[in-house]
Amino acid sequence: MQWLGQWRAASGLVLGLLATVGLAEPPAVLDGTLAAPTRWPNPRGPASGGGLSAARPIVGDIELAWTLSLSPKDGAIVCPPVLWDGVGYFLTKNPKGLTSLIAFDVRSGKRRAATTFTDKKIRIRSRLIVMAGIVVLESVDRELVGYRLRGSKMSRAWRVSKRHVDGSTPTMPIGEDGLVYVPARGSEEIFAFRPGSSFPLWSTGAGRDVFHRTMGAPVVAGDYVFQARGNNRSVSVTAYHRSNGELKFHQIMGYLGKGGNWRPRPIQLTVTRDSLYLRSSSPLQTTKGNAYWSMQELTWKGNAVELKGKVGLLPEVPVAPVYHRRGTLILEDRPPNRAWSFMRDRKIYALTDVKIQPDLFRHTVAPTLLGDIGYFGSWAADLESLEILWRLPVKSVVYRPVPTDNLVLIVDGVFTIKAFQGAAQ
Numbered sequence: 001m002q003w004l005g006q007w008r009a010a011s012g013l014v015l016g017l018l019a020t021v022g023l024a025e026p027p028a029v030l031d032g033t034l035a036a037p038t039r040w041p042n043p044r045g046p047a048s049g050g051g052l053s054a055a056r057p058i059v060g061d062i063e064l065a066w067t068l069s070l071s072p073k074d075g076a077i078v079c080p081p082v083l084w085d086g087v088g089y090f091l092t093k094n095p096k097g098l099t100s101l102i103a104f105d106v107r108s109g110k111r112r113a114a115t116t117f118t119d120k121k122i123r124i125r126s127r128l129i130v131m132a133g134i135v136v137l138e139s140v141d142r143e144l145v146g147y148r149l150r151g152s153k154m155s156r157a158w159r160v161s162k163r164h165v166d167g168s169t170p171t172m173p174i175g176e177d178g179l180v181y182v183p184a185r186g187s188e189e190i191f192a193f194r195p196g197s198s199f200p201l202w203s204t205g206a207g208r209d210v211f212h213r214t215m216g217a218p219v220v221a222g223d224y225v226f227q228a229r230g231n232n233r234s235v236s237v238t239a240y241h242r243s244n245g246e247l248k249f250h251q252i253m254g255y256l257g258k259g260g261n262w263r264p265r266p267i268q269l270t271v272t273r274d275s276l277y278l279r280s281s282s283p284l285q286t287t288k289g290n291a292y293w294s295m296q297e298l299t300w301k302g303n304a305v306e307l308k309g310k311v312g313l314l315p316e317v318p319v320a321p322v323y324h325r326r327g328t329l330i331l332e333d334r335p336p337n338r339a340w341s342f343m344r345d346r347k348i349y350a351l352t353d354v355k356i357q358p359d360l361f362r363h364t365v366a367p368t369l370l371g372d373i374g375y376f377g378s379w380a381a382d383l384e385s386l387e388i389l390w391r392l393p394v395k396s397v398v399y400r401p402v403p404t405d406n407l408v409l410i411v412d413g414v415f416t417i418k419a420f421q422g423a424a425q
Contacts, residue, residue, distance in 0.1 A: 032176050032220035033271070037405045038106075040083040042129050044366075044400070047176035047220035049270040050323055051366055053403045057373035058380065061423035062390045065407060066109030068417040075100060076414035078126040080399035082135075087112060087149060088402075088409070089135050090417070091128055099124040101135065103149050106404055109419055115147065115154040131175030134158055134195035144173065144182065146195055158196050172217035183214040183227055190218060190227055190240065192247055204240055204247050221271040224250070228267040228278060235267060237276060268320055279320040319366045322374075324383060329367060329374065340376070342383060351386055360388075363397035368408075375401040375408055392420060 032047035037055040045051050070077070075094035082089050083106060092100045094116075101124075103112040117124050124145070125138040134146040134157055146158025160182075173182045179201065182191045191200040215235065218227040225240040225247060239250040268279040322329040327344035329351075338354035338361055354361045363377040372384045377397035380389040394412040402409040407421050 032222065035403075038083065038085050039130075040081070040402050040404070041131055041175045042082065043080050043127060045368065045402075047174050047181075049217075049219045049268065051368045051400060052324075053368060053370050055370055055403045055405045057370035057375075057403070058406060058408060058420070058422045059373060059382070059389060062392070062420050063423040064393075065107075065419040065421040067419075068104055068109045068111070070415040072415070074102075074415075077398070077411055077417070078414075079128060080411060081402050081409055081417065082128060082130045083402060083404060083409075084130040084133055089128060089130055091124070091126055091137075093126070099126075101128070101137070101147060101154060103135075103154060104417075106407070106409075106419075109417070113149055113152050113154045127172070129173060129175045129180070131180050132178050132195045136173060136175070136180055136195065138173070144180070144193075158198070160193060160198055174217050174220065176220040181218050181220065181225060183218055190225065190247065202246050204249060216267040216269065219269045219271050219276075224271075226269055226271060226276060228269055230267070235278070237269070237278070270320060270323065277321065277323070318364055322367050322369060324369050324372075324374075326372070326383060329369075329383075331364065333364075342386065344383075349386055351381055351383075352388065357388075359391070363394075365397055366400045368401045368403055370403055375403065377401060377410070392418075394418060 033050065033052060035041065035045040035053045035055075037053070040053070041047075042049075045053060070092065073094065075092035075098070077090055078093050078099075079091045086106050088104050088106050090102055092102060094100065098116050098118060100114055100116040102114045104110060105112055123140045125140055128135055128137045130136065134148050135154075136158070137145045137147070139145055144158070144160040145156065147154045148157040173180050175181075178194065180193045180195055182193065182200075183189075184191065189203050191203045193200055213229055215228045215230045218225050220226075223242045225242060227238050227240070229236055229238060236252050238252050240247045241250045242248075270277045270279070318333045319331055327342055330341050330343065332339045332341060340351040340360075342349045342351050352360050360376070360379050365377045367377075368375045369383075372382060373389070374381050374383055377400075378392045378394050381387065382389055392410065394410055396413045398411045398414065407419055410418050410420065412418050
């Protein structure tokens with residue numbers, strides 16, 4: 001754990017503490033930092049990328065609620081489910097290479113509908129989001145395609161042609177506040193669409209950072225949208241302010257990676273109340289690892305926001321750190337040491353270690369947090385007492401747990417989704 005102590009000393013203000021949010025009464029405005037109790041609109045949950053949910057956690061005994069099993073003919077699950085008000089959606093790919101979109105009932109696990117994309121002109125990427133009840137998929141042919149569940153059928157409800165985003169290739173959209181934010185790979189612009197409308201509601205405009213191109217999905221928190229961009233030498237993050245129905249350029253937050261020559265790859269952003277974290281498989285500043293910008297005097301609700309670019313680096317970790325209102329969860333993975341640690345009140349607490357509980361490290365996925373409870377794939381822990389609450393009988397957890405009220409969905413292998421619920425007392 002020596003590196004954790006070194007990071008703590010070097011980072012100073014790096015601990016991102018989220019505002020206290022009660023689980024019984026979720027906030028009326030979930031400003032991108034929390035997913036609503038019945039919704040998990042993006043692969044990482046809320047638009048902030050933090051994997052936080054306002055759903056009620058399971059803290060007592062847990063039992064299997066249902067199992068949704070697929071046959072090899074159906075294809076393998078290729079993305080985590082997304083949820084919208086009682087309906088879940090996921091993608092599969094069959095042995096013939098065809099992609100299917102499957103809808104299911106979250107409470108029963110029964111299939112609601114399915115559609116297979118047989119048109120060779122619409123080749124679907126292995127990711128999706130859902131916003132305002134419309135499932136948004138990406139085409140490798142520079143288009144966004146939206147489908148809506150109507151009864152027992154999935155019907156196409158939206159299509160955004162490449163000509164409506166200046167010929168640029170949309171990449172990794174994200175949903176928040178009823179809008180879909182689409183970064184254009186060929187420029188610095190971000191477009192905002194209302195699902196169902198083929199024309200953008202607004203765009204950020206171009207020309208601010210001409211030497212950097214889009215790298216990964218944007219994140220949304222409060223009144224701000226953040227987008228990572230880079231070239232073969234450096235990466236920057238641009239902040240935009242959402243006000244009066246527009247998305248206005250606010251500030252470019254400095255640069256990482258001076259000199260050298262590293263290939264830009266998608267960067268995973270996560271936003272907390274006072275820090276913005278970047279995770280990339282490429283070296284940053286000639287050092288492998290994750291980076292952060294400390295954003296002092298940052299208030300999501302205010303109009304006057306100052307972003308101070310204090311840059312630091314985190315050691316390389318297999319999954320992105322997760323930021324909780326009480327501290328930061330980090331997975332240390334340096335053989336032979338492997339441990340989940342929790343940084344709280346500037347102190348480091350060992351949650352579990354592979355030498356003590358090896359069964360908890362069979363599946364390594366990013367955790368999902370519900371209040372003080374963390375879902376770690378096949379097990380859960382109370383981050384206040386640091387107690388292990390329950391373990392699940394699953395074989396292979398593939399994606400981050402997907403929560404809803406008193407229920408958690410686990411992709412167990414590539415052909416099965418299992419739902420677990422709190423046991424009746």
